[in-house]
Amino acid sequence: MTVHSGSCHCGGVRFTIAHEPDELTTCDCSLCVKRNAVMVKVPEAALRIEAGEALLATYQWNTMRAKHHFCSRCGIYVFHRKRAAPDQYGVNVFCLDGFDAAALPLRATEGVGMTLVGDAPRREWSGPREAS
Secondary structure: OOOEEEEOOOOOOEEEEOOOOOOEEEEOOHHHHHHOOOEEEEEHHHEEEEEOHHHEEEEOOOOOOOEEEEEOOOOOEEEEEOOOOOOEEEEEHHHEOOOOHHHOOEEEEOOOOOOEEOOOOOOOOOOOEEOO
């Protein structure tokens, strides 16, 4: 099994994935568009935080199911627990050290059509509305 190492920009958060990704994904939800995310999908058991867990900050919105983790020191998005597949992580491919992202196909995923839940979702958040 191939193990890939990764980190945030400052090196405070370091992690490994024991997984060989077979594609890159993008998402057109309002958050991924703003952070220009390109991700690899990784099973939960394959991601291991090696250092800096205390530096991880978490952002949640809408259903609060997905957990978007970033380094609280340098601000880099490193990975997130997926809303649609909570046993999977989306890992920022650009945080993987020496990883050849150009060797993998890129697949666009639809997040814009996911239902927004809440009393007052922001107008900028695309997706069908559902009152809670």
